[in-house]
């Protein structure tokens with residue numbers, strides 16, 4: 001639990017180096033070098049173990065939410081409340097992030113293209129990078145992390161004060177009451193935010209192309225849209241959906257597995273930041289390898 | 296009936312043996328009880344008379360990894376009694392209560408409610424169990440995102456198809472039972488838990504637990520962290536609820552004054568078991584150094 005990232009980073013390095021040294025460290029009386037190695041191996045092993053357990057727990061919770069959530073009552077009030085909490089409140093930061101990433105990317109590409117005298121193709125070049133990759137990923141890492149940490153902090157303090165146990169004790173289902181609405185809301189809010197972010201990022205690009213590179217905004221817009229195919233929108237929104245879901249489930253899982261004590265809430269929240277970022281990048285890679293051949 | 300022996304020490308208990316007999320009939324006629332269908336002494340066609348075991352631990356083993364909490368633990372809780380569990384901090388008193396409502400599961404042995412193994416109950420059976428056995432958590436565990444009214448009405452909203460008005464009325468009734476009724480505290484229904492004092496919060500938590508008129512109430516350290524007058528108030532309340540609602544209570548505490556006051560029987564948790572379980576006068580007379588050390592607050 002302490003290192004949710006242990007699984008992906010530890011797996012390739014841990015196994016090959018782990019076994020030989022582990023058996024070789026049986027020579028005890030030598031010096032303390034092998035025992036330090038042994039300790040290191042044990043640490044790596046523990047980390048891998050914790051990582052696998054963590055992923056398993058995450059999957060189990062996701063499964064429970066997917067099975068118990070879509071039953072009556074659907075908890076529509078809770079879901080819409082969470083959408084407001086997670087979505088509407090994130091619009092300002094989404095707008096700012098997207099605007100700036102659109103402007104920065106257009107500027108960077110513009111400089112490079114101007115050297116080749118090809119600045120007119122600025123719209124073509126920026127659109128794919130923004131829509132397929134930068135907007136969804138950047139928003140997932142920032143806004144998604146913000147959603148997830150919010151959930152971890154809230155659910156973690158509920159866990160610490162036994163409120164989650166109290167829900168069970170009153171005969172209700174905490175997964176259904178707490179996880180399901182957040183998971184659904186995050187999976188709805190994220191694609192909506194990404195759609196909005198795509199628009200704003202394009203506006204940012206238009207602004208820079210018109211003012212800095214003298215490529216008319218209308219022309220930039222035309223080329224930008226021209227380059228995009230329906231699949232690219234689907235890719236963007238699929239990523240957003242997956243990232244939103246990941247942020248939701250990681251945030252909830254971290255909250256539910258918070259240990260005792262108030263420091264534990266802080267610890268769990270910090271871990272959530274790392275966990276969401278790493279999970280988002282891994283999922284991004286997986287989705288990109290999935291979509292690239294089709295595109 | 297053998298639990299309700301008049302005990303010379305616990306004041307109010309002595310007046311109770313006569314009352315108790317009539318309680319069952321009276322408490323079963325409560326409106327909420329009828330609406331939800333929880334009848335004291337009857338569950339799934341099984342019956343349990345007053346004084347017979349309603350909850351039984353049979354050779355229960357429980358451990359968290361290497362941390363063994365219970366080994367071969369046995370305990371019987373009789374219908375209608377107030378059983379107090381005493382024992383040092385971190386020994387597993389809360390775990391015992393959580394085993395009873397299936398929040399935790401035993402690795403070995405059985406925890407039985409009317410002879411049904413709680414550990415094997417499915418979600419639906421657990422839901423039913425938790426309408427009949429309700430727990431008051433140590434810190435109250437009120438939902439801080441909800442008003443007091445919604446907190447207290449939570450289980451009714453969850454398990455019945457009562458309308459908002461009726462739920463609110465039932466919630467007000469429960470609050471009145473714990474002395475926080477809207478007559479005395481006109482704003483309480485709309486307040487958030489954060490504005491209440493610790494003592495009030497515990498009473499609201501108690502009101503939330505009795506809103507469904509359970510058969511068994513589990514109190515986790517109801518008086519810990521309260522000043523003496525609030526301790527008293529809570530202790531009297533536990534007695535009063537036993538009298539008026541006919542509930543069976545299990546009280547976890549390490550405060551001996553409360554323990555003597557509310558209990559019919561006392562169980563001492565020692566060495567992962569309950570080696571001493573007796574009614575109050577007998578328990579107080581036990582000569583064993585383990586018991587004496589604990590009740591006299593000596594550190595060995």
Ligand SMILES: Nc1ncnc2c1ncn2[C@@H]1O[C@H](COP(=O)(O)OP(=O)(O)O)[C@@H](O)[C@H]1O
Nearest residue numbers: 359362364382383384385386387388389390391
């Ligand atoms: N959910 C849990 N996971 C792991 N350990 C637990 C859990 N609940 C309780 N414990 C451990 O069980 C022991 C007994 O806890 P508890 O029943 O809360 O003690 P107390 O008698 O003070 O109420 C403690 O050592 C605690 O660390």
Ligand SMILES: [Mg+2]
Nearest residue numbers: 388389433515
């Ligand atoms: Mg406890």
